[in-house]
Amino acid sequence: MINSIGRVLPEYSEGYGEIRPFAGINKNVSNSEYMNRIDTVKKHKASKRRNNLAELIRELEIKDGMTLSFHHHLRNGDKVLNMVMEQVAEMGIKDLTIAASSLFPVHAPLVGWIQKGVVTSVIASYISGPVAQSISQGDLKYPAIMHTHGGRARAIESGELVIDIAFLGAPTSDCCGNINGVQGPAACGTLGYAVSDAEYAKKVVAVTDNLVPYPAERVAISQEYVDYVLVVDSIGDPDGIVSGTTQITRNPLGLKIAAQAVKVIEASGYLKEGMSFQTGAGGTSLAVAHFLKEKMLEEGLVGSFASGGITGCLVDMFEQGMFRALLDVQCFDHEAIRSFRENSRHQAMSASKYGNPHNKGAVVDQLDVMILGATEIDQDFNVNVTTGSDGCIMGGSGGHSDTAAGAKLAIVVTQLVKKRNPIVKESVTTVTTPGESIDVLVTERGIAVNPRREDVRKQLLQAGIHLVDIKRLKEMAYELTGEPQALDKDGRIVAFVEYRDGTLIDVVRKI
Amino acid sequence: MSEVLRSLLFIPGNNPGMIQNASVFDADGIIFDLEDAVSLEEKDAARTLISMALKTFDLSPKKIMVRVNPLNSVWGPEDVLRIASCHPDAILLPKADEKAIEACGKLLDEVEKNKGFEANSIRIFALIETAFGLEHAREIVDASSRLDGILLGGEDYTADMQIVRTREGLELSYARARLANLCKAYGLQFIDTPFTDVDDFEGLTFDIQEAIRWGATGKAAINPRQIERIQHAFMPTQKDILWAKEVLEAWSEAKKQGKGVCSLHGKMIDSPVVVRAEKILENVMAYRQKEEALS
Amino acid sequence: MKIERPSQAGSMESNDILIMLHPSNQSIQIQLESKVKKQFGKHIEQAIKETLDEAGVTQVLVVAKDSGALDYTIKSRVLTALSRSMEGPSYE
Numbered sequence: 001m002i003n004s005i006g007r008v009l010p011e012y013s014e015g016y017g018e019i020r021p022f023a024g025i026n027k028n029v030s031n032s033e034y035m036n037r038i039d040t041v042k043k044h045k046a047s048k049r050r051n052n053l054a055e056l057i058r059e060l061e062i063k064d065g066m067t068l069s070f071h072h073h074l075r076n077g078d079k080v081l082n083m084v085m086e087q088v089a090e091m092g093i094k095d096l097t098i099a100a101s102s103l104f105p106v107h108a109p110l111v112g113w114i115q116k117g118v119v120t121s122v123i124a125s126y127i128s129g130p131v132a133q134s135i136s137q138g139d140l141k142y143p144a145i146m147h148t149h150g151g152r153a154r155a156i157e158s159g160e161l162v163i164d165i166a167f168l169g170a171p172t173s174d175c176c177g178n179i180n181g182v183q184g185p186a187a188c189g190t191l192g193y194a195v196s197d198a199e200y201a202k203k204v205v206a207v208t209d210n211l212v213p214y215p216a217e218r219v220a221i222s223q224e225y226v227d228y229v230l231v232v233d234s235i236g237d238p239d240g241i242v243s244g245t246t247q248i249t250r251n252p253l254g255l256k257i258a259a260q261a262v263k264v265i266e267a268s269g270y271l272k273e274g275m276s277f278q279t280g281a282g283g284t285s286l287a288v289a290h291f292l293k294e295k296m297l298e299e300g301l302v303g304s305f306a307s308g309g310i311t312g313c314l315v316d317m318f319e320q321g322m323f324r325a326l327l328d329v330q331c332f333d334h335e336a337i338r339s340f341r342e343n344s345r346h347q348a349m350s351a352s353k354y355g356n357p358h359n360k361g362a363v364v365d366q367l368d369v370m371i372l373g374a375t376e377i378d379q380d381f382n383v384n385v386t387t388g389s390d391g392c393i394m395g396g397s398g399g400h401s402d403t404a405a406g407a408k409l410a411i412v413v414t415q416l417v418k419k420r421n422p423i424v425k426e427s428v429t430t431v432t433t434p435g436e437s438i439d440v441l442v443t444e445r446g447i448a449v450n451p452r453r454e455d456v457r458k459q460l461l462q463a464g465i466h467l468v469d470i471k472r473l474k475e476m477a478y479e480l481t482g483e484p485q486a487l488d489k490d491g492r493i494v495a496f497v498e499y500r501d502g503t504l505i506d507v508v509r510k511i
Numbered sequence: 512m513s514e515v516l517r518s519l520l521f522i523p524g525n526n527p528g529m530i531q532n533a534s535v536f537d538a539d540g541i542i543f544d545l546e547d548a549v550s551l552e553e554k555d556a557a558r559t560l561i562s563m564a565l566k567t568f569d570l571s572p573k574k575i576m577v578r579v580n581p582l583n584s585v586w587g588p589e590d591v592l593r594i595a596s597c598h599p600d601a602i603l604l605p606k607a608d609e610k611a612i613e614a615c616g617k618l619l620d621e622v623e624k625n626k627g628f629e630a631n632s633i634r635i636f637a638l639i640e641t642a643f644g645l646e647h648a649r650e651i652v653d654a655s656s657r658l659d660g661i662l663l664g665g666e667d668y669t670a671d672m673q674i675v676r677t678r679e680g681l682e683l684s685y686a687r688a689r690l691a692n693l694c695k696a697y698g699l700q701f702i703d704t705p706f707t708d709v710d711d712f713e714g715l716t717f718d719i720q721e722a723i724r725w726g727a728t729g730k731a732a733i734n735p736r737q738i739e740r741i742q743h744a745f746m747p748t749q750k751d752i753l754w755a756k757e758v759l760e761a762w763s764e765a766k767k768q769g770k771g772v773c774s775l776h777g778k779m780i781d782s783p784v785v786v787r788a789e790k791i792l793e794n795v796m797a798y799r800q801k802e803e804a805l806s
Numbered sequence: 807m808k809i810e811r812p813s814q815a816g817s818m819e820s821n822d823i824l825i826m827l828h829p830s831n832q833s834i835q836i837q838l839e840s841k842v843k844k845q846f847g848k849h850i851e852q853a854i855k856e857t858l859d860e861a862g863v864t865q866v867l868v869v870a871k872d873s874g875a876l877d878y879t880i881k882s883r884v885l886t887a888l889s890r891s892m893e894g895p896s897y898e
Contacts, residue, residue: 252735253532390844419820419874420842444535480531480876484845527879528821555889556815560882567878 005382005434007506015121015142016496020503025405025436028501029358048229049175049211056230057087060203064095066164069201071194072102072126073169073330074186077240080169080207082109083232089118097121099163101152101193101351102398105129106240114139123161125149126396135494136392138510144393144495146386146508149193149329150355150362150402151500156196157352157359160502166201168194168226169235173208174216177226181331182218182341184210186236189310189331189340191220195350198225209235218341220348242333248290248313249283253444257413258287261371261442262295267463268440268456270368270409273301277323278308278403279371281332284413288371289313296322307354307363308399310336310346318346327363329354329399355402357500364399364406372400372438374414376421376428379471381435381450383412384428386497389421391487391511393495397432401500404437409456416443422477422484424470429487430497431506446473515797516540516574516660516729518741519702523548524557524577530564533573536735537742539801540574545590546581546605554586558593565597572804576636578603582611591615595622595633601659606667607637608647612654619657631657636702640664641671645686652697661690662731665704678714680721691726703727709734719744746798747791755788762788808865813891816875816883823875825854825883827891828867834858840872853877857884 001009003021012018020028050056062068068088070081081100086109088096096119103110103122108130113119115134120141125148127135135144147155155161168191170177171184181191186209198204198221205228206221249255265271277292279285290313296303297320306314307327312335318326319339326346331337340346355364364370375395376384383404388394404410414423424443439456441448446468449457460467491509499505520538522529524545533541543564549557561577577599579590583606591602595618604615612635619633635657639645645668652658665683669676676682687703694701703722706715715737722730723744730741747755757775762785765773772781814826836851843850854868857880868884875883 253535255736256535389842420846420876421874444532482846482849482877485848487844526819527875528819531821531876531878556882556886559886559889560879563878563882563885 003504005380005431005505007431009504009507010493013143013493013496016145022434022499022503022505025434025499028503047175048177048227050228050230053083053087053230053232056205056228057084057091060165060205062088062091062093062165064093065097067097067099067162069099069163069166069197070101071168071191071197072100072104073181073188073191073193074236074241075102076104076106077186077237078104078106078169078235079237080167080235081107084167084207085110085113085118089113089116094118095120097123099123099161101149102126102396103128103131107131111139117141121145123147123152124396125152126398127393128395132393136387136508136511138492138494140494143493143507146396146495146497148355148397148401148498148500149351149399150357150364151397151498151502152193153196153350153352153354153356154358154500155502156200157356158502163197163201165203165205166194166197167205167207168198168221170206170208170221170229171235172210172212172216173206173229174212174214174223175229176214176223177204177206177221177229178214178216178219178223179206179208179221179226180216180218181220182337183212184208186210186234186238186241187337188236188241189337190328190348192329192349192354193351194221196352203227205230207232207235209233247283248286251283253415254284255287256444257284257415257442258291260447261288261411261413262291263463263465264411264440264442264447264460265292265369265409266295267465268409268459271295271299271301275301275303276366276368277303277306278367278369278407279314280373280400281309281311282373285371285373286311286313288413289317293317293320293322305366307349307367308403310340312336315339315346327354355399355406355500357402357405362402362406364402367403367407368409370403370407370410372404372410372412372433374412374423376423376425377412377414377438377441378425378428378435379474381412381438381441381470382428382431383433383435383438384430386432387430387508389429389484391429391509393508397497401433401437404433405500409440410438411440411442412438413442416445416473416477417480420481422474422481424473424477425484426474430508432497434499434505441470441473443473445476448473515745515794515801516700516702517745517798518738519576519662519729519731520735520738521548521578521705521731521733524561525549525553527560530560531568534568534570536738538573538732538735538738539729539742540576540600541570542576542578542603542731544578545586545594546578554580558586558590562593562597565594565599574601575599576601576603578605578638581606582614588618591618592622595619596626598626598628598633601634601636603636603638603662605638605664606641606644607639607651608644609650609654612637612651612658616655616657633657634659636660636662638662638664639686639690640667642668645689648690648693652693652699658699660700660702660728661694662702663687663690663704666707668704678708678711678717680718683721684725687722687725687727694728695726700728701726703730705731705733706737707733709736712740716740716744745794747795751791752795755791758784758788759792807862809863809888809891811891813887815886815890816879818871818873821874821876821879823850823873823880823883824871825880825887826869827887828869830865830867832867833864834866834868836868836870838870838872840870842872842874849877850875850880853880854884857881858888861885861888863888
């Protein structure tokens with residue numbers, strides 16, 4: 001079958017089930033029952049504390065075919081997933097589903113467990129490094145499922161994704177499982193992606209290297225959700241927790257794009273008192289924040305909130321009084337962690353509060369301006385951030401689709417050509433975010449407005465901003481690079497890309 | 512090439528990433544550099560790369576110059592011959608003196624003839640960067656009818672003078688004043704030296720003002736981030752524009768009444784003041800047209 | 807024409823390509839490494855071959871390590887490597 005953006009999909013897939021095709025950004029509303037798994041937890045007064053992982057794994061009675069979940073707040077410094085899986089694999093358990101909010105290069109050992117059939121299904125919102133490579137090459141038995149951050153929370157809360165055991169890396173915990181992310185050697189700030197797992201998994205294990213006396217303070221995940229507290233030597237390497245991509249670009253092209261993006265924000269009328277803003281952590285996106293800051297200072301404007309994964313750049317704006325609050329699902333660097341620890345207006349939010357399309361109100365719907373990156377964007381403004389132009393998985397939506405759908409003005413900033421790859425293309429390799437939810441594309445060689453946003457187009461023209469058709473941008477790119485050879489479209493499906501509402505927006509094929 | 516060139520961006524001659532994006536930066540002109548930005552081992556590679564780039568990319572309406580190696584180096588003459596065959600707007604000749612200008616002119620004559628280009632269509636900008644060159648500036652100007660302007664090379668000049676180049680740039684005042692005056696006298700463009708600290712925008716702004724004070728018509732840049740400030744600085748301010756309009760109105764009123772002088776806000780207006788006002792408005796028009804063309 | 811001496815030009819920097827020419831008794835052979843090989847491999851090999859053809863080279867082994875170079879760069883680097891192979895570096 002073909003979905004509403006023209007992508008060819010199977011009707012059914014083993015290990016996934018019936019396929020619901022993507023039909024438009026607000027077409028599929030939830031019809032599932034609200035399932036509260038808290039009731040299923042057996043109360044016990046015995047101590048939750050455990051000191052031996054191997055013993056705990058036996059006690060948990062993990063069986064073939066179960067689903068284990070992990071969160072990614074420790075990012076490329078995470079030790080929890082590998083530590084747990086090593087024990088599980090040693091016990092000869094097979095056919096497991098790993099539901100991790102994201103997977104990073106540090107999770108390379110997973111490749112071996114995938115190849116041995118210990119893990120036959122992977123569900124994640126973002127996958128990079130050797131695991132992404134392995135899945136792209138077809139090592140995994142069933143196609144991986146790639147959610148958005150909000151979509152993952154929706155899937156868990158709706159009962160679509162049932163987690164048997166959630167292992168929560170806990171930078172600090174007390175013996176009853178009151179967890180915080182701001183203290184301890186592996187402090188990572190907020191714990192937004194772990195919240196749904198804690199609330200809905202059948203069993204929850206807090207894994208900590210910083211056990212504090214009861215009761216712990218600054219609780220992010222509370223004891224009523226936690227079955228066990230496992231104490232280990234170390235849950236994460238602090239150097240890997242802070243991601244390295246949080247610096248403003250020095251690339252003159254990136255800076256030009258960023259300056260243009262701020263002009264677009266201003267011309268479209270969103271640069272005003274009380275504006276809300278979010279940006280990804282890429283160098284160009286951060287430069288947008290930097291130039292926006294200069295503009296807001298110049299005009300004396302105070303915004304309402306900045307949200308998302310929070311970086312030092314946004315903290316700096318917040319501390320200079322340019323936003324009243326930060327709404328933070330995960331901290332990207334030490335500055336963000338410090339700010340969250342020190343300032344009560346720097347608030348944590350769960351992935352569900354951030355972007356679940358089917359709850360009673362997500363933060364993304366309050367966003368005015370969202371700055372997004374793109375690995376590729378096509379003539380219908382569909383964006384790919386899931387695979388490279390060679391077809392290999394190298395990322396995933398994360399909050400891309402969620403924020404694009406929610407924000408009043410979703411701006412994609414990207415170079416037109418990167419190392420011979422045309423970024424604006426006839427057709428993207430994989431659709432992550434539907435073009436319907438993208439409003440403006442800013443490149444160094446021109447700005448294009450989605451024809452759906454006639455209002456924005458008029459405002460930009462009125463402000464004297466020169467616009468080009470996105471098709472012309474594609475031509476300009478191809479004039480430089482030549483027309484790329486088509487990739488093989490017949491390969492086996494190795495991953496399903498789910499839109500935030502749970503419908504299928506695209507598939508990834510074996511490279 | 513007598514039109515305005517407020518900013519000229521230097522782009523290293525052996526850096527494909529920068530070269531292919533030259534059109535993206537909002538400078539009025541580009542200087543592809545085969546000299547200081549290219550190591551000795553890569554001189555041949557850069558020359559070929561720039562030749563190929565000139566044949567491949569249409570950068571109009573930007574003005575394209577290529578800084579060749581000095582004519583007395585082993586690469587210089589070949590640089591001129593190979594680059595001129597691709598017809599850039601101008602050659603920027605380093606360590607210029609009258610002999611070098613003359614020799615360069617002859618090489619260009621040869622290429623234009625062989626290639627069937629219009630005679631004298633490839634222009635020359637002289638890079639004056641020695642005490643000797645500065646003393647011979649007048650002779651340099653007389654050496655070729657191809658000369659469209661002079662660029663002051665502040666780093667080499669102060670090194671040659673054995674004086675320190677400072678952030679304030681007072682030590683460049685004599686060279687700036689002399690070259691500005693000469694260029695004005697001969698209807699040439701005077702392009703000021705680049706400001707080398709690419710992170711010091713306050714210093715850059717001061718340096719541009721200093722150059723404008725002495726009469727520079729444009730300024731070179733070594734980083735794209737410097738361009739916007741340079742372009743902006745050459746644009747007359749709203750206050751200047753308003754003043755110029757008022758002067759011309761008052762003058763036209765006076766002429767109607769048959770008077771040779773009049774006054775505005777208590778200050779006398781005579782014909783030099785009118786010329787100044789006209790020039791301001793002319794510049795505004797020229798810069799605006801330029802911006803239209805570049806956008 | 808045959809290449810008599812090995813030579814190279816270009817670099818591994820982004821947007822550049824490293825071209826290495828080796829003497830060979832066989833017709834033109836190209837060994838290409840590129841991050842964009844899937845999308846542009848044929849295109850890059852074509853650009854290399856055309857440049858060699860135009861220069862009249864018939865026998866050479868080309869080892870190319872591409873970091874996303876556009877055609878103008880590919881052709882330039884082949885030409886520079888060719889002239890280096892013929893004349894030897896001019897700075898010596």
